[in-house]
Amino acid sequence: MANHDAETTHGRLSDRVCVITGAASGIGRATVERFLREGAHVVAADRDADRLATLEGVVPVVGDVSRDDDAKRMIATAVDRFGRLDVLVANAGVIPLLSITEAEASDFDEVMAVDGRGMFLTCKYAIEAMLVSGGGAIVCTSSISGVAGQARQAVYGPAKFVATGLTKHLAVEWAQHGIRVNAVAPGTIETERVAAARHEPGGPEYLAEVVRAHPMARFGEPSEVASAILFLASPDASFITGAILPVDGGYLAH
Template sequence: MAQETSGRLADRVCVITGAASGIGRATAERFLREGARVVAADVDADRLATLPGVTPVVGDVSREEDARRMIDTAVERFGRLDVLVANAGVIPLLSVTEAEAADFDRVMAVDGRGMFLTCKYAIEAMLVSGGGAIVCTSSISGVAGQARQAVYGPAKFVATGLTKHLAVEWAEHGIRVNAVAPGTIETERVAAARVEPGGPEYLTEIVRAHPMGRFGTPEEVAAAILFLASDEASFVTGAILPVDGGYLAR
């Protein structure tokens, strides 16, 4: 897919979590092409080091001190924060009988608590600088039920709910909060699922549920995130934008 650039984020200061791979990496690369100054955060120091042009921050969004440091790095280096992409997450494929309490806690720590913390500190910074835009990564699993998503799906409902509540709470302060809800995307996680027990069967079934008959690409999700982060979406807040090949339209 051709990717045009137009400087839509020129000089905007942006923090992207989960930026070392997948949707986060594609978003960081797209934001850089659009003129943004990007602070890229991830737990994977090695992969983060291969992302050129960003200010890297190695950390775990579920740890309060790390989440705060991601935001503080942007403010200390560039003087403000304009955009947060709260994207970090883990995606186990587990039914409720397969999952343990520790699996639920781990996913909620990263996908739920981590999103809460990064949004919290981003909003505090944006209040000082006069507003901004937050884009959370939810999922089709955060809007509709799916099999084998007993721990991931509820965490993505947290992302969807947090997006809506924060949008209402902070709109009058010039802070927009939206989310993307990707369908199944061709990331490293999907590649891993192809060799996991039950993974190929799961993927064969779920691709049929996407009316377009294929999975999406990280770049397609990054384009939607760019729109929500940009001034083109200046009257959009509280939206959950599906990027799902028609999955939620069934």
């Protein structure tokens, strides 16, 4: 089957078969909604079964990306249901706000399992499927913490450097097979996680400091990140691979 990136369609993702992980909330949910509006067939994966059940118009898969069998099943569901996989959005992640003195080894292990190993596994099985169908596009969710240092990111930041590195290495390795691999690097986004941080010890002070570091003087919206993910997943980005696209209100421009 020819590389679907090269096809012209009515919607930017018309008839594309897409898997989105971490789909039940935040950036993942906004991406699901945007992809559906653009005509995509969406397999939405998350370990939160209750929230996943509130999404309409998707094929839901409850699972944990850090588990090999679950990650494989997310991709297999798309192939079994629609015959191929065109797009993976590797978005699942957990975001603790911890300094290295506050964190335990178990915190580091949990974040690396989901944000690191989970991204590795979903990319692995997506690439295997895309090799059969003739190519595709992967968009990983990295972070400004995967490009530059931040306070209280001793466990989250290193995992996002994994996302950034994995993106670049896979982009080089699979470009000749018609598979593009890019990433978004969001700044602080108004997700449920940020809302929760406002009620954690030290959270309001931390967020006030972080918003001052964004030249646009506000946090982003999930829909703004979803728009960037859509661009990288779509044929509009057909000559872009290995890119880390900041969606950060200017944070990394300092």
